[in-house]
Amino acid sequence: MDIIINGRTIEFSVDPRTSLLDLLRDHLGLTGSKKGCNQGACGACTVLVDGERINSCLALAVQYQGRKITTVEGLARNGDLHSLQRAFIEHDGFQCGYCTPGQLCSAVAMVDEWERGLPSVVTQELAAQGIALDRDEIRERMSGNLCRCGAYNGIVEAITATFENLP
Template sequence: MMSEPDTGGGERQAGAAPLSAVELRVNDQVRRLELDPRTSLLDALREHLRLSGTKKGCDHGQCGACTVLVNGRRINSCLTLAVMHEGDEVVTIEGLGAPDDLHPMQRAFVECDGFQCGYCTPGQICSAVGMLAEVRAGSPSHATAEVASSRISLTDEEIRERMSGNICRCAAYPNIVAAIRGIAEGGAA
């Protein structure tokens, strides 16, 4: 098949869908892209913006490795199209903190040894930050004992339920829960 250059660095197949202009605010920077409208947010971040911290695990929304924050809410970036997020605020692991200035949740994961191979860690951290925002907003989960209460008790069971969309194949779950608990009890996420 004939191919033509793609402004995002790859190659487009002849007869492919026309490109769509998309403007995203990623990690406090406005980014303008020309994308095939079928491009997932995950692929826009990794392949077009070269933000490789967000991981492609299952590419089916089952593992959570691709979790990012969009307008403050956690989402699986493999399950949404980039064009759907025109003008949205997207925060990836690279936007939470820097190596010399870690986000409190990143620091907690390091201090609690909340990772082993590290592949799922960016998604786990983004999900944990989003999850704590949900708790502060009073959003109950399946495990919330008192759904009418204005304050949610963040038990280990509650944390595990809320983080159940993020899989750690190395099974660092006790340390992940400890990291989240540490931030919830004393740190600022």
């Protein structure tokens, strides 16, 4: 079987019980994606599949034949950090750093969902043209990613700053 991870096609053969997260961490040495609960409750394992965010601990690796996976290791380009990664450092959007890869991947896909006009549970006007990505929208849309150190304020500030800086 093969899978495209951060732009590289990788052949793999694993026990069918292996999760996408364990494939990354235990078999491919890509330990950037983290295991915090292994049951889809904490979001530390968030990766992008064809641009959409999923909990990789709840995904069986064998279901992702031929799909494009982006992990935290794939966010930087040519050695330059993604603007969101730089903003996380500037705004102190983490302490221990363990939930950080999941927060970053989740935020990248979250902004994409918002750009596509997808509403959230706190969106007041579902039919409105252009939902404002305000503090409440960011907090709601990021609530699947737990941070026990409590870096939530910094994460929201980093996302806001990055979004404001987009062209």
